[in-house]
Amino acid sequence: MLDKTADFWERQRKAPLYETLERHARRRPHPFHVPGHKMGSSFDRAGKERFESVFPLDMTEISGMDDLHQPEGVIAEAQALAAEAFGAEETRFLIGGSTVGNIALIMAVCRPGDKIIVQRNCHKSVFNGIMIARATPVYVVPAVDLGTGVAAGLRREDVERTLQAHPDAKAVFLTNPTYYGMGIDLVKMAATVHRFGIPLLVDEAHGAHYGFHPSLPHSAMQCGADAAVQSTHKMASALTMSSMLHIQGNLIDRGRLARALAMIQSSSPSYLLLASLDLARRHLVMEAAGEWNRLIPVLDELRKRIGGLDWVRLASLSSNSVYTTLDPFKLMLNLYTRSLTGFTLQKLLEENGVFPELADLGHVLLAASAGTSQEDVDALWRLLQELAPEPAAETVRIFQAGVLASSFLREQVMPMHEAADAGRETVPLEAAAGRIAAEMVIPYPPGIPLLVPGERIDREVLELLKELRASQARFHGVKNARLETIEVHA
Structure with missing residues (x-):
């Protein structure tokens, strides 16, 4: 979806933090500073061979390396490039996953006793943030998708009614997309929330890749959200624990947000993780689309094949869906059989070398990405094809629609x-x-x-x-x- 100038592409080819770390490593310096492994000179003998290529990049805040908590050099430059790529006014790198971003946002907008409108099926970090801020949550129960029985996103009219009933709320915090890849019309939701003069905060942990390909939904920043937290390691290519927080508009006190991040992020952040964010941004802009172009037809063929099985169905958008977008890289298997639960299917897959993202009573979720290969997909299909559980009628599905949503009441x-x-x-x-x-x-x-x-x-x-x-x-x-x-x- 990127349509930028030549100058944009020239800037985005850079990875300033990673390149600075590489230049420093090539100098073969004498490190009289932490970390104690001294660029790999001292490390467990058995593990050294595996880790030795990255040791020289595991730096600390020495001269020229900048400081995550007061960025003025290469980290500031890397964050500015990320903001440009993701369409934000400001981007902050997060070392601690989306958890620290969610908590910091709530600390920034809420003081003790303040109300915040929250999607009830948010991630646990949102609830922890509310507890830390001593705020008062006002829950909105998500709509249930009848085709799969899982809780999807919020209805705009439900949020509007809640805002009318609680005009003193300080923000709306929702999840988009869900873990299962389901999303709502964020443009309309942002417009609704902004009529009440408060910010829309989005846990976009599973949508770091959104907005970078025509087959993908628009991102929260593109839709008008005030802040979005993304797990850049989940559906993009950063190292695990590496996330980003994107901000725009004037409805969030950015100074208060910066103070909150300083309190809950490590004062010794990993430069390996920071560099992986720099590279993941460049990869999304410069290379990921080509990899997705290869993968999308492969997944489309897999969907057709799974459609021929009588005991399992894939989640798909239809006129009856309570969600408006679906991540093409999330494959949610919905079981229509008495012979298997999601947990037993997960175990069977794992015993044969295929490891899903998650399972519950009636589903198994498979998360593909630009790194998914034809070999991966073929291995999955062979196993699904070999299984032949007795199919069950829709009315006797193991996990009936409505169970999950009602469990939030x-x-x-x-x-x-x-x-x-x-x-x-x-x-x-x-x-x-x-x-x-x-x-x-x-x-x-x-x-x-x-x-x-x-x-x-x-x-x-x-x-x-x-x-x-x-x-x-x-x-x-x-x-x-x-x-x-x-x-x-x-």
Whole structure:
């Protein structure tokens, strides 16, 4: 989707931070500074061969390397190039994943007691940010996609009604796209939110590649959001933990945001991760489109083949969809069989060398990217083709539409931060009905809390948690990882 001048392309060919690190390494300097491995001279013998090519780039804030927390040199230049590429007024590199970006945004817009309108199926980092800021969340429950049974994005009319009921809210925070690649019309949503004079904040963790190819949806910045946090390592090519925060407009106090980032990001950020952000931006602008042009027909053929199987279907846009965009690189397998759950299918795939992104009771999510090969796709198809579970009618699907969304309709009895700090006791999960949660219960992935501190545990969510536990789902946020017990307000 980029249509830029010759000067733009000339600037974007540069990777100033990475190039500075390379020049310094070629000098073969004598490092009397941290880190202690001294550009690889001292390291575990067995691991040294694997890591030795990157040791010289693992720098610290020596002369010429700039400082992430006060950027004035090559980091500032790299961030400016990223802002230009992503269509932002300002971009901040994040070392700590999108988590630190989400938390910092909430700290920037909310003071204790302030209201913030939040999509209830946000990532756990959003809830943690609300707890740290001691803000008051006003939840909007997402629409459920009837074709897959998963919670998708927010309806604009639901957000507008919530804004009318809470005119003192300081911001709207939503997720777009979802983990499954589903998205809403952000242009209309931004216009709605801005009529109330507050910023639209977007967790765009899974959309770092958006806006860089005609087959992809527009990015949050292109749609008018005030801030977007992207996990550049998820669907683009940065190293894991490397993310970006993009900002535009005057509705966010950027000084307060900078102070929040300084508090929650390491004072010793990894230059390897920072350099990977510099290179990932250049790759998105200069090279990724060619790789996607190769991949898209391969995935289209895979979709046709999967369409011939009677026990599984792929998520797809239709006139009945509650979402308006779908990431072509996210392949969500929806199971229509009694013989397999998403978890058992995941296990079968992994036993044969194919590792999905995530599974739940009725789905397996596969995340392709510019790095996905024909060999990868062929291996997946061979396994799916060999499986022949008995198909089931749509009316008896394992994971019925509506279960996930209704699981978000909890009674918030007390503020999250108060419930997390209050007295607590441990009870068997089966005995928790009616009690007030004191811990966050987060099936992971995708990292979306089913319970947050202060919510009343009802029978419906209890049954869902028991079913997830029986399927050996992993949980974050809980003291007992197998969810045999749960902590509740005493």
